Amino acid sequence: MINEDSGYWSQEVISRLRGSPTFRHITFEDDFKKAEEAINRQDVLVVIHFQNDFSAKVERGVPAEVQLLLDGRRSNTAQILTQYVQQIVQGLATVTPAFVQAKPSRVEVEELNWFNPNLDFRWFILPNLIGTINFLMGMIITGLTVARERELGTFDQMLVSPASPVEIACGKLIPGCVVGLVHGTIFFFSIIGFFKVPFVGSVAVLYVTMLLFSLSVSSIGLMVSSFASTQQQAFLGCFTVGVPCILLSGFMTPVNNMPMFLQDLSQLNPLRHFIVILQGLFLKDITMSAALDSSARIAAITAVSMLCAIWMFTRKA
Secondary structure, eight states, X not given: OXXXXXXXXXXXXXXXXXXXXXXXXXXXOSSHHHHHHHHHTTSOSEEEEEOTTHHHHHHHTSOOOEEEEEOGGGHHHHHHHHHHHHHHHHGGGGTOHHHHHHOOOOOOOOOOOSSOTTOOHHHHHHHHHHXXXXXXXXXXXXXXXXXXHHHHTHHHHHHTSSSOHHHHHHHHHHHHHHHHHHHHHHHHHHHHHTSOOOOOSOHHHHHHHHHHHHHXXXXXXXXXXXXXXXXXXXXXXXXXXXXHHHHTTTSSSOGGGSOHHHHHHGGGOHHHHHHHHHHIIIIIOOOHHHHHHHHHHHHHHHHHHHHHHHHHHHHHO
């Protein structure tokens, strides 16, 4: 809540908001910078702003504005809260002579969207393709390569060689990581050069996180291939893992609008966390410290996938 008005009617609206069971916590800030940071951290869902002449306009019977800043990541809840706030503000007409005399006919809502003012779908979809294509290519290449060697018998020969399963697994990750970085670079320059999608973040942060994500994807492909004996089994395994991961990544629909058990399940999906980083770098100029949380989750998934693949190789050795 940002209240620049010291009059009666802003306090009346705040009292009604406090009395409503819909709003559980109401906090006050003194500037927009802190309110913006609270929304970005998802500490609050809506920020209500009263200008310093709100009560004066109500007393004069002229239109008085109440500004709402909503977290669009939870669009359904934000729309419901918007309706509640509108009802509470409109309820002043029943107790305010100035409102009754002015006879307002409607409440006008002017929507202003942060980061993507024109809601250009390319700004949302195209950056996500860097992660999606990287995810599919890296996992399939790693999975099919190992399965092909197993069909030919060369993989079993490597397992009995002086190289340890850890060294073999690390060596198999390199092609997938290289392919992921190359494809990511091609799509990155295509998106900002051909499609004119703005990139406001750090290129260094992008490539560090892209390398980590490519390593995670290759680890998942290696884990899938450790259970497969043929290329067909490896391809079906990659398809079985890849499609649900794409659907639960937030590529097409926001993760926050999914059922809670799917949101919890998507925490195991590295593509979900990398898409958060991509959207932040392209549209919000996040720093490495801001991307550290998602990067740590990707690193944890990489470690578990690698350990599982190495354990399977050790058993077959």
